[in-house]
Amino acid sequence: xxxxxxxxxxxxxxxxxxxxxxxxxxxxxxxxxxxxxxxxxxxxxxxxxxxxxxxxxxxxxxxxxxxxxxxxxxxxxxxxxxxxxxxxxxxxxxxxxxxxxxxxxxxxxxxxxxxxxxxxxxxxxxxxxxxxxxxxxxxxxxxxxxxxxxxxxxxxxxxxxxxxxxxxxxxxxxxxxxxxxxxxxxxxxxxxxxxxxxxxxxxxxxxxxxxxxxxxxxxxxxxxxxxxxxxxxxxxxxxxxxxxxxxxxxxxxxxxxxxxxxxxxxxxxxxxxxxxxxxxxxxxxxxxxxxxxxxxxxx
Amino acid sequence: xxxxxxxxxxxxxxxxxxxxxxxxxxxxxxxxxxxxxxxxxxxxxxxxxxxxxxxxxxxxxxxxxxxxxxxxxxxxxxxxxxxxxxxxxxxxxxxxxxxxxxxxxxxxxxxxxxxxxxxxxxxxxxxxxxxxxxxxxxxxxxxxxxxxxxxxxxxxxxxxxxxxxxxxxxxxxxxxxxxxxxxxxxxxxxxxxxxxxxxxxxxxxxxxxxxxxxxxxxxxxxxxxxxxxxxxxxxxxxxxxxxxxxxxxxxxxxxxxxxxxxxxxxxxxxxx
Amino acid sequence: xxxxxxxxxxxxxxxxxxxxxxxxxxxxxxxxxxxxxxxxxxxxxxxxxxxxxxxxxxxxxxxxxxxxxxxxxxxxxxxxxxxxxxxxxxxxxxxxxxxxxxxxxxxxxxxxxxxxxxxxxxxxxxxxxxxxxxxxxxxxxxxxxxxxxxxxxxxxxxxxxxxxxxxxxxxxxxxxxxxxxxxxxxxxxxxxxxxxxxxxxxxxxxxxxxxxxxxxxxxxxxxxxxxxxxxxxxxxxxxxxxxxxxxxxxxxxxxxxxxxxxxxxxxxxxxxxxxxxxxxxxxxxxxxxxxxxxxxxxxxxxxxxxxxxxxxxxxxxxxxxxxxxxxxxxxxxxx
Numbered sequence: 001x002x003x004x005x006x007x008x009x010x011x012x013x014x015x016x017x018x019x020x021x022x023x024x025x026x027x028x029x030x031x032x033x034x035x036x037x038x039x040x041x042x043x044x045x046x047x048x049x050x051x052x053x054x055x056x057x058x059x060x061x062x063x064x065x066x067x068x069x070x071x072x073x074x075x076x077x078x079x080x081x082x083x084x085x086x087x088x089x090x091x092x093x094x095x096x097x098x099x100x101x102x103x104x105x106x107x108x109x110x111x112x113x114x115x116x117x118x119x120x121x122x123x124x125x126x127x128x129x130x131x132x133x134x135x136x137x138x139x140x141x142x143x144x145x146x147x148x149x150x151x152x153x154x155x156x157x158x159x160x161x162x163x164x165x166x167x168x169x170x171x172x173x174x175x176x177x178x179x180x181x182x183x184x185x186x187x188x189x190x191x192x193x194x195x196x197x198x199x200x201x202x203x204x205x206x207x208x209x210x211x212x213x214x215x216x217x218x219x220x221x222x223x224x225x226x227x228x229x230x231x232x233x234x235x236x237x238x239x240x241x242x243x244x245x246x247x248x249x250x251x252x253x254x255x256x257x258x259x260x261x262x263x264x265x266x267x268x269x270x271x272x273x274x275x276x277x278x279x280x281x282x283x284x285x286x287x288x289x290x291x292x293x294x295x296x297x298x299x
Numbered sequence: 300x301x302x303x304x305x306x307x308x309x310x311x312x313x314x315x316x317x318x319x320x321x322x323x324x325x326x327x328x329x330x331x332x333x334x335x336x337x338x339x340x341x342x343x344x345x346x347x348x349x350x351x352x353x354x355x356x357x358x359x360x361x362x363x364x365x366x367x368x369x370x371x372x373x374x375x376x377x378x379x380x381x382x383x384x385x386x387x388x389x390x391x392x393x394x395x396x397x398x399x400x401x402x403x404x405x406x407x408x409x410x411x412x413x414x415x416x417x418x419x420x421x422x423x424x425x426x427x428x429x430x431x432x433x434x435x436x437x438x439x440x441x442x443x444x445x446x447x448x449x450x451x452x453x454x455x456x457x458x459x460x461x462x463x464x465x466x467x468x469x470x471x472x473x474x475x476x477x478x479x480x481x482x483x484x485x486x487x488x489x490x491x492x493x494x495x496x497x498x499x500x501x502x503x504x505x506x507x508x509x510x511x512x513x514x515x516x517x518x519x520x521x522x523x524x525x526x527x528x529x530x531x532x533x534x535x536x537x538x539x540x541x542x543x544x545x546x547x548x549x550x551x552x553x554x555x556x557x558x559x560x561x562x563x564x565x566x567x568x569x570x571x
Numbered sequence: 572x573x574x575x576x577x578x579x580x581x582x583x584x585x586x587x588x589x590x591x592x593x594x595x596x597x598x599x600x601x602x603x604x605x606x607x608x609x610x611x612x613x614x615x616x617x618x619x620x621x622x623x624x625x626x627x628x629x630x631x632x633x634x635x636x637x638x639x640x641x642x643x644x645x646x647x648x649x650x651x652x653x654x655x656x657x658x659x660x661x662x663x664x665x666x667x668x669x670x671x672x673x674x675x676x677x678x679x680x681x682x683x684x685x686x687x688x689x690x691x692x693x694x695x696x697x698x699x700x701x702x703x704x705x706x707x708x709x710x711x712x713x714x715x716x717x718x719x720x721x722x723x724x725x726x727x728x729x730x731x732x733x734x735x736x737x738x739x740x741x742x743x744x745x746x747x748x749x750x751x752x753x754x755x756x757x758x759x760x761x762x763x764x765x766x767x768x769x770x771x772x773x774x775x776x777x778x779x780x781x782x783x784x785x786x787x788x789x790x791x792x793x794x795x796x797x798x799x800x801x802x803x804x805x806x807x808x809x810x811x812x813x814x815x816x817x818x819x820x821x822x823x824x825x826x827x828x829x830x831x832x833x834x835x836x837x838x839x840x841x842x843x844x845x846x847x848x849x850x851x852x853x854x855x856x857x858x859x860x861x862x863x864x865x866x867x868x869x870x871x872x873x874x875x876x877x878x879x880x881x882x883x884x885x886x887x888x889x890x891x892x893x894x895x896x897x898x899x900x901x902x903x904x905x906x
Contacts, residue, residue, distance in 0.1 A: 022769045135858045165629035166798065170840035170854045192770060195799070195842035199850075218846045236770050237844040240799040240826065247803055249774035253739045458683035465642045466698045466750075467671040477686055 003029035005210040016187040018197030021207035073154040074147040081139035084131040091127025097149045116145040137168035154186045209265040216291030226293040306558035312551030319365035327359035352527040367516045372498035378436035380490045383443025391451030405441035421509040484563040492556030495549035517541035579617035586614045586650035610636040612814035621788040625805030632811040638760045675751035679763040681743035685735040692731040718749040741772040762794045813870040820896030830898045
């Protein structure tokens with residue numbers, strides 16, 4: 001099953017990239033592959049991942065674990081708030097992340113943990129709380145703090161606000177935005193929710209069935225979407241600010257990655273599809289310096 | 300199904316006692332009720348397992364004994380599971396006092412040692428196979444009920460049950476159309492597994508004289524061994540065969556039951 | 572604007588649903604006060620024929636409990652629910668069953684709301700069987716087929732023999748709608764019917780609901796937690812917070828004027844799918860308190876940026892601030 005098939009992405013320092021796609025498009029797989037945290041039957045077959053000039057796919061597993069994972073790049077997982085161990089205090093869990101990578105004393109690690117949770121807007125005294133004493137929003141903040149424990153340059157956030165209430169979601173997004181500014185953090189936000197990405201990100205990539213269909217600077221993609229899927233997706237998200245309009249959808253359903261459509265993977269659902277779409281895979285082309293689309297018809 | 304090792308193994312094992320139970324008249328060399336020779340004979344060419352204390356052929360006794368041993372085992376296992384499913388389903392679905400009562404009874408019964416309890420009950424009720432079936436069922440259904448109850452509890456919480464209520468389904472309909480069909484397959488597998496245990500219990504009780512000594516179940520055969528001094532004689536040809544047959548049957552039924560469980564479970568998971 | 576007829580189809584008055592919290596023996600011995608989760612604590616509204624009424628709120632607001640109580644899945648602790656003039660509680664089982672023919676539901680999870688062991692035909696015709704409608708199996712099959720056509724699953728014959736696990740999420744949800752339609756209801760409680768569907772297919776199901784309203788005049792109670800969606804689907808909208816309605820009225824009014832401070836906070840927090848949109852947001856802090864121990868007076872006062880002393884002491888009533896728009900706030904809705 002080709003979860004990720006010929007994907008090209010880039011994130012600049014201090015920039016937030018939004019990776020948008022529906023369920024089963026491969027976005028979480030991409031994130032796990034980058035962090036080498038995928039399941040045992042996951043293989044990286046081809047390609048390169050360059051981090052700060054180095055192709056990290058070529059790096060040895062041990063070195064990756066010691067130097068890269070969690071130190072230079074970390075991740076906030078989907079449903080992360082349920083990943084906290086219920087029998088340990090949250091401060092201890094953050095401290096554990098620190099101690100397992102650096103030579104730090106427990107007390108020092110706990111101090112750093114307290115400062116980290118303060119950074120995400122929680123009272124530092126709460127390092128002594130257990131997970132069940134915290135609300136969903138607070139637990140999610142703890143997970144963000146844990147991702148920042150070793151002062152990474154790059155954080156991947158996989159659906160960080162799904163399952164949270166609207167106001168809590170807005171609070172978390174604000175925390176991420178503030179952190180991005182304060183720490184000059186590079187962020188890759190993975191979400192199925194276009195509005196969340198629009199709130200936070202500078203650039204956007206639209207992923208479908210293991211491929212990137214369109215990507216670029218976020219304003220340009222939203223103002224001038226060229227791929228039919230992007231257009232359909234944008235119009236599927238009603239805005240609370242806009243006046244009432246008819247809701248639109250994209251016919252059909254996302255494909256099964258075990259047996260994806262031939263040629264352009266979107267062609268079964270595309271209103272503009274023709275013969276070439278069924279046989280030839282479209283190449284990524286430039287609309288402008290910071291806007292690229294892979295489509296035979298390019299809107 | 301044929302690929303399932305448990306199934307094949309179980310079927311091979313069961314074939315032996317099953318054929319004994321179904322066609323004893325074709326397999327057995329003699330009529331076990333007839334005195335055909337002198338008593339206490341060792342195995343020889345005329346009597347492969349020798350004779351018992353009154354000159355009846357032991358091999359024929361064993362063969363004819365299969366029928367009643369398996370029948371009692373099957374009846375006891377069936378009653379146990381049917382009773383357990385009924386009680387467990389009601390307790391799990393309706394909750395309340397019935398559920399608390401059931402949990403209390405189950406807790407107590409699981410604490411008491413089963414065999415002594417069976418012996419006491421059987422001696423109170425008197426000899427006979429009906430009584431043995433009764434005793435075995437009454438003492439083992441709580442365990443089944445508890446298992447079924449937890450299954451029902453989890454099904455009860457699912458969204459489609461709530462929707463059924465909103466549509467106007469009666470509790471009866473929900474139980475029979477939505478819940479029981481999910482429980483029955485595993486329960487059937489459970490019956491098969493329990494046949495083995497029931498057979499052992501029946502043999503134990505019969506051995507102690509609480510069965511029907513006029514019949515020829517494997518347990519009763521052992522009872523007569525004991526009663527007529529066969530043990531002190533060292534008559535291994537008389538003592539071993541019933542035990543071996545019971546072992547084969549238990550192994551076979553258990554394997555079959557496991558195979559059935561495996562068949563039932565993945566299909567349910569796939570359907571989901 | 573939909574004309575609401577004089578006789579409201581559904582009238583909910585002062586509905587309360589409290590769930591007792593299990594007490595330990597020690598609590599009972601020490602005669603500690605019994606605790607309740609006050610999921611719904613005094614909710615009133617009306618829904619007219621052919622109206623789509625939205626009930627929005629975050630978790631703990633009680634919106635799902637309101638829906639389930641209306642369907643008769645819970646018994647109310649207090650208050651009344653009148654459907655077509657008839658009080659639903661205290662009805663005999665037989666009469667309630669009759670009422671159910673007109674009052675149906677669609678659930679949130681398309682993977683859980685269909686019995687995995689039944690075929691689509693069985694699922695859609697179950698309501699017919701339960702209510703004894705249709706004199707023969709063929710007749711029921713015809714009615715089920717018609718229901719599948721109404722939800723635009725064509726050709727219907729292709730789907731009748733399938734099992735839920737063979738269908739996509741969107742298709743399953745359509746089957747759920749067909750099941751709700753087959754009895755010819757007048758009112759459907761839709762509990763977040765699209766939140767578990769892929770975004771690109773949500774509109775299909777929602778447009779279906781709108782079509783049903785237009786063609787058959789079916790009213791909907793649309794329980795939502797996505798406000799942007801609610802804005803585009805509902806005629807009127809009620810915002811719930813910790814068991815009470817704080818803001819209710821025509822959707823555009825409620826959303827655009829956001830009179831109640833909680834409504835204002837909610838609208839400010841909803842992300843906008845437009846990177847160029849103006850963002851003057853002040854996101855309020857804090858989280859929703861537990862429904863076991865709601866704050867005194869106005870339940871929103873601890874988080875409210877404009878609260879006064881009276882907000883801590885007295886629970887505000889719903890007061891009309893403009894045509895059919897009611898708000899419960901001491902500061903912004905005064906007599």
